[in-house]
Amino acid sequence: xxxxxxxxxxxxxxxxxxxxxxDVEPYLAAVRAxxxxxxxxxxxxxxxxxxAFGVFVVESNGECAGTMRFERxxxxxRIANLGGLAVHPDFRGAKVADTAARLFQRHLFDDLGYxxxxxxxxxxxxxxxxxxxxxxxxxxxxxxxxxxRNDEWVDGVLYGLLAEELxxx
Numbered sequence: 001x002x003x004x005x006x007x008x009x010x011x012x013x014x015x016x017x018x019x020x021x022x023d024v025e026p027y028l029a030a031v032r033a034x035x036x037x038x039x040x041x042x043x044x045x046x047x048x049x050x051x052a053f054g055v056f057v058v059e060s061n062g063e064c065a066g067t068m069r070f071e072r073x074x075x076x077x078r079i080a081n082l083g084g085l086a087v088h089p090d091f092r093g094a095k096v097a098d099t100a101a102r103l104f105q106r107h108l109f110d111d112l113g114y115x116x117x118x119x120x121x122x123x124x125x126x127x128x129x130x131x132x133x134x135x136x137x138x139x140x141x142x143x144x145x146x147x148x149r150n151d152e153w154v155d156g157v158l159y160g161l162l163a164e165e166l167x168x169x
Contacts, residue, residue, distance in 0.1 A: 078115035123155030
C-alpha cells in the first residue's frame, strides 16, 4: 500500500539521508535543499503555503519510502512545477513511484485546483523519463545542454500533464 502525505519535522532525518544517498543524489537538481536546516525550512514553508508549495513523503506499507514536491509556477494559469521525486533504492521495482505520482497528481488537480503540472528531468535520467511516461506525462521538449551537472552540460527534458488528460485515463 502506497500513500503520500505532507512532510513533517520528524521526517527530516529520512529526507536528508534520502537526498544525499549515493544512488539518489546524482539525479536530483543540483540546487535543491540537502541540509537539515534547508529541508526544515522547506517543510515549514509547505505547512505555511499549502496551496503554493509542498514537500511530501511517500510511504509504502507505513514506512518512509520517498519524497516529492511541487511549487506554484503560475497562479493565474494554475500551473504547478513538480520536482524532487526520489524513492529510496530499497523500494525500487515495486512501482511505488508510479502509484505515488498518481496520488500526487490527483491531489494537485482535485484538491488544489491546478490545471497543469509540469516537470523537467535531466536527459541522462532514463529511469525518471520512463517513470514520467508511465505516470501519464507527455514529453514536450528538450532544453539542450541547459544544465551543468556531474561535470558536464546536460539536457533538460520537459514533461507536462493536464487535468483533463488525467481524468480520461
